[in-house]
């Protein structure tokens with residue numbers, strides 16, 4: 024992945040930007056973290072946060088006028104968080120800690136002036152191992168004594184001076200800054216003039232005024248000046264920045280280099296205030312001495328500012344407990360790895376690619392596009408975990424095999440103006456209704472309607488395999504061209520997305536834009552109950568279809584209601600992007616979080632949505648259940664498992680060819696004579712393990728011919744394995760006298776074990792370093 | 801992959817071909833270009849190796865995933 028791609032993505036996500044209180048604080052105190060700790064009464068840790076960015080915090084915090092307050096985002100709701108009050112409370116109820124100086128570096132600096140900027144500069148340099156000599160004319164304590172009474176507790180100043188002494192700062196009180204004194208100070212390699220001390224006159228030091236407002240550099244190398252006309256906290260910040268300039272200067276680096284973010288600046292952090300309720304501030308009896316309770320109540324008013332708009336709406340993003348900017352970086356690092364554990368692999372392939380995040384994010388950061396890009400690179404560089412998509416891609420290959428896929432023009436025609444393309448899932452979930460829909464279309468559309476049954480190839484695209492995607496698209500195009508290039512009527516919104524990206528020149532229409540223009544099927548009937556309309560994520564950017572299905576519901580007389588996150592903000596069912604195929608637990612989490620958006624049953628227009636939501640126990644229907652009711656209680660019809668879907672796909676083809684085209688049924692496959700019996704619990708287990716009936720039958724066919732491998736004389740059961748592909752299947756069974764195999768258990772693994780029969784891969788080849796990743800597209 | 805003998809449970813199974821009891825014998829198993837030698841219940845004569853369910857879905861799966869993320 025190009026670094027620029029990552030940078031562009033990172034730049035969109037604002038989650039790591041500081042909150043306004045911090046960006047607008049002259050010292051950039053981590054006020055949000057501080058307030059959060061204060062709210063849970065962890066005062067010692069809160070103090071550490073203060074001390075991290077605030078020099079001489081035990082004094083400085085008492086002197087802060089609260090520059091952040093008017094910028095605090097809570098001020099848009101009621102009143103900004105009173106951070107000065109929180110800081111006072113924190114300092115009143117905790118003890119000061121000794122600063123830890125670095126070992127003496129041998130560097131020295133002279134400071135003229137006893138103002139707060141000078142003290143803070145001395146503090147910062149002292150911590151860095153400097154020896155600082157500070158010259159002042161007035162008594163320092165006397166200058167602070169001129170402040171209003173009770174500004175800071177008496178002990179604070181003493182503690183501050185002790186801290187400075189501990190940092191090897193020496194104070195020298197001079198009678199005045201005489202020309203001799205000035206001359207000797209100007210001879211120092213490093214000199215800081217703290218102009219917040221009224222006894223200092225820059226002109227006497229040969230300067231026209233203060234130095235640069237950010238770096239405090241003067242035109243004279245090694246001479247820094249500033250600090251005048253500022254609040255105490257601004258002066259502290261000036262001293263701190265001057266210290267940074269001095270360090271750079273001595274390293275031979277321009278003092279102005281790498282100073283981004285040191286001045287105050289408005290933050291880019293996005294914070295949604297719509298759910299922030301007013302919370303009146305406490306009214307301290309003595310504002311100068313807030314109680315712990317008052318401080319706690321004030322701290323609880325911190326929102327705290329955060330974006331996470333996308334994370335709050337996406338179960339995938341919240342599952343991994345972080346946010347897009349961080350994920351992007353982690354994914355990038357995984358992609359760049361040459362050796363070692365590729366930590367983010369599974370996370371990259373677990374995103375549903377639903378695009379909600381990109382719509383929700385005010386800057387359009389789309390994690391889905393990022394994940395797809397990352398998947399392409401994983402596939403390209405052969406770092407895609409082999410087993411992750413294998414099953415889904417085999418299922419796709421099955422749908423596109425000669426056994427299942429077909430195209431037929433409408434009977435009686437050679438070429439058709441249009442062809443219905445139901446997608447792979449609709450016929451395998453609702454075969455009979457799909458058939459009725461096809462007939463309905465042939466009755467109402469002019470020019471003939473062909474039937475084109477196969478998978479569009481979306482799973483290949485979702486899995487990041489570009490070659491496989493292109494090969495599938497080419498296969499589809501070939502059949503379409505042979506059919507005379509009919510306009511395709513797509514039932515599935517994911518197919519529509521796929522055609523738009525991979526087969527953009529094939530003319531397509533959505534079934535959902537056609538149906539509202541046709542009369543209602545005779546059998547169509549609404550349900551009495553109101554249904555919540557669930558839009559598929561693939562139709563997020565199709566307002567025309569979103570409107571059309573509402574028109575269709577209206578025409579049906581079906582009462583519907585909108586979900587809070589519907590239309591372009593709709594949430595995924597978990598099937599998208601092969602999320603549930605790769606990561607079934609997370610897929611179910613995504614589906615459940617959607618299911619919980621309403622108590623109502625859902626009305627879907629993508630069959631995968633319907634089946635995925637139904638699989639987590641949600642009452643859900645497909646529009647075909649209303650247009651062509653099958654007489655069952657559709658809302659609770661179980662979603663078909665994998666084996667059943669594949670069986671139904673075959674049956675759909677057989678029935679359609681037989682009933683509509685009068686074709687003889689296909690020959691029986693070799694596996695058909697194998698009869699299996701198992702109880703429901705075993706069947707369910709197989710479904711979870713994605714073991715197909717056809718897999719079992721293959722093992723049993725082989726074992727029947729060659730004899731089983733293991734026998735248990737106590738139970739009378741046989742255990743046999745076969746490796747028909749890159750998976751070894753084990754079946755534990757008892758053959759019955761009537762020829763039926765009673766299956767007790769089955770499981771599988773991918774490791775190659777000696778003595779396993781099958782065409783999978785011979786052991787020797789694997790041991791010779793065969794890379795199964797090369798074996799597949 | 802380390803598999804201690806005690807973990808692998810294949811009690812009761814015998815080789816269906818020759819009727820011999822299974823013994824814990826070294827076997828070379830392989831995945832994604834890596835191979836390991838582990839002790840597994842096997843028939844000494846016929847060479848079949850039994851992988852019990854808890855091994856297939858436990859340790860073995862773990863190692864498979866690890867190797868896939870390499």
Ligand code: SF4
Nearest residue numbers: 036037330331333384
């Ligand atoms: S919506 Fe998500 S991606 Fe966008 S700024 Fe917020 S946290 Fe970052």
Ligand code: SF4
Nearest residue numbers: 044095096325326328
């Ligand atoms: S609400 Fe909290 S985090 Fe947000 S600006 Fe105010 S103090 Fe800072």
Ligand code: SF4
Nearest residue numbers: 337375377378380391
């Ligand atoms: S699942 Fe959808 S909303 Fe969540 S990260 Fe992926 S594309 Fe974005």
Ligand SMILES: [Zn+2]
Nearest residue numbers: 815818843846
């Ligand atoms: Zn044997």
